[in-house]
Amino acid sequence: MSEVARLETWRQRLDGWMMYVPFGALLASSAMVPIAAAAGLPHLPFPVTALVVLVTAGWLLWWVSLHPQWRNDRGRMTVFFAGLVALIFLLVWCSSFYGFFAWTGYLYAGYALRGRLARLAGVSVMAVATALAQAGGLSALAEPSSRIFFAVLLFFNLLVANALTLIGAMNDEQSAKRVEMIDELARANAALEEAMRENAGLHAQLLVQAREAGVHDERQRMAGEIHDVLAQGLTGIVTQLEAASATPGPASARHIDAARKLARESLAEARRSVQALRPQPLDSAALVDALGEVVSGWSALHGVPASLITTGVPRSLLPEIETTLLRTAQEALANVARHAAAGRVVLTLSYMEDVVTLDVRDDGAGFDPSAVPDISEEGGFGLVGMRERLGRIAGTLEVESEPGAGTALSAAVPAIAVGAAA
Numbered sequence: 001m002s003e004v005a006r007l008e009t010w011r012q013r014l015d016g017w018m019m020y021v022p023f024g025a026l027l028a029s030s031a032m033v034p035i036a037a038a039a040g041l042p043h044l045p046f047p048v049t050a051l052v053v054l055v056t057a058g059w060l061l062w063w064v065s066l067h068p069q070w071r072n073d074r075g076r077m078t079v080f081f082a083g084l085v086a087l088i089f090l091l092v093w094c095s096s097f098y099g100f101f102a103w104t105g106y107l108y109a110g111y112a113l114r115g116r117l118a119r120l121a122g123v124s125v126m127a128v129a130t131a132l133a134q135a136g137g138l139s140a141l142a143e144p145s146s147r148i149f150f151a152v153l154l155f156f157n158l159l160v161a162n163a164l165t166l167i168g169a170m171n172d173e174q175s176a177k178r179v180e181m182i183d184e185l186a187r188a189n190a191a192l193e194e195a196m197r198e199n200a201g202l203h204a205q206l207l208v209q210a211r212e213a214g215v216h217d218e219r220q221r222m223a224g225e226i227h228d229v230l231a232q233g234l235t236g237i238v239t240q241l242e243a244a245s246a247t248p249g250p251a252s253a254r255h256i257d258a259a260r261k262l263a264r265e266s267l268a269e270a271r272r273s274v275q276a277l278r279p280q281p282l283d284s285a286a287l288v289d290a291l292g293e294v295v296s297g298w299s300a301l302h303g304v305p306a307s308l309i310t311t312g313v314p315r316s317l318l319p320e321i322e323t324t325l326l327r328t329a330q331e332a333l334a335n336v337a338r339h340a341a342a343g344r345v346v347l348t349l350s351y352m353e354d355v356v357t358l359d360v361r362d363d364g365a366g367f368d369p370s371a372v373p374d375i376s377e378e379g380g381f382g383l384v385g386m387r388e389r390l391g392r393i394a395g396t397l398e399v400e401s402e403p404g405a406g407t408a409l410s411a412a413v414p415a416i417a418v419g420a421a422a
């Protein structure tokens with residue numbers, strides 16, 4: 001239960017008890033009237049008094065006890081209070097001992113009247129009734145000395161009643177503000193809790209996404225490695241073995257030697273990629289030299305003239321970037337060997353200020369880049385994998401080709417030098 005609701009229940013309970021007090025006061029006052037009469041104090045005839053008492057009790061019962069829901073109805077409560085004021089004055093007229101009941105009018109002023117001014121007016125009227133009772137009833141006003149006595153009593157009654165009402169009103173306002181503050185605090189707390197829960201949810205979601213992204217990236221990397229290292233090697237071996245069986249005599253030994261060399265190299269490369277090491281050619285040489293080695297090896301193996309041109313000032317790039325460039329060149333050359341039947345291949349490595357580009361041009365069969373078949377068991381992973389690998393280091397790939405007009409492949413990567421990353 002909220003703090004506000006708890007306070008509200010308590011207030012209602014207190015209000016409930018208060019509603020019995022006036023009946024007790026009415027009963028007690030009535031019990032004293034015969035005693036006062038016996039002592040010779042002035043009073044109206046008993047039946048009249050009894051009638052007024054009954055009407056008063058009925059009035060309270062009807063407007064308050066039986067219809068507590070009317071409390072918030074300003075119009076009804078004004079009628080009730082006005083009637084009560086009249087009845088209290090009547091009772092005091094019956095006997096001044098009803099002064100013991102008259103003060104309960106203060107309670108009803110708080111109950112029935114809303115707003116500070118209305119309450120002050122209500123308790124002031126009640127103060128008149130109370131002072132009248134204290135002065136000895138209406139008949140006392142006949143004598144001048146009693147009138148002075150009444151005026152003094154009225155002054156003090158007004159003072160006390162109004163002061164208490166003002167203090168009460170201030171207290172009410174203060175506790176209402178406090179309740180409001182507590183409520184606001186509770187709302188802020190709830191909002192905070194909600195935000196924290198949401199945060200925890202987001203965090204968990206991010207973790208899952210990060211894990212999934214990691215798995216996806218690693219899968220892509222593995223696929224690239226298998227394609228560039230194992231599949232390329234095996235393709236070369238198959239080509240050499242086929243050539244060997246097609247060539248009779250001692251010439252076949254040359255192809256078998258080439259196949260054996262390819263198998264060894266592929267095995268070594270496969271081991272390196274399992275350990276996530278740099279490709280062997282890059283490990284022992286700078287990118288320019290490693291590329292030169294790859295180009296001359298490819299040229300010798302396939303009998304196709306190939307050359308490497310370097311422009312700009314070569315410099316050491318981040319290992320990941322150099323590896324990507326080397327793999328791009330290897331796959332481009334593998335494609336030339338497999339698909340182009342080219343007469344010549346030229347590779348151009350250009351070091352510029354912000355980017356490094358690698359162009360591979362052949363004068364072979366060419367193809368329609370927009371009609372490349374999807375990835376299948378036959379292959380088709382080369383260009384896709386190349387593009388993905390380049391994408392991972394913020395590089396790009398462009399393929400220009402046309403059937404019969406050769407192929408130009410251009411990769412661009414950011415020129416991030418070793419040591420610049422930090």
Ligand SMILES: Nc1ncnc2c1ncn2[C@@H]1O[C@H](COP(=O)(O)OP(=O)(O)OP(=O)(O)O)[C@@H](O)[C@H]1O
Nearest residue numbers: 335336339340366367372379380381382383384407
């Ligand atoms: N230099 C080229 N000359 C002619 N055609 C090419 C050249 N490079 C690529 N192609 C064409 O583009 C297609 C897609 O090449 P890609 O490297 O993606 O796959 P693949 O070489 O067929 O198979 P994989 O590389 O997966 O073993 C090739 O099948 C080929 O038709």
Ligand SMILES: [Mg+2]
Nearest residue numbers: 334335382383
């Ligand atoms: Mg390929």
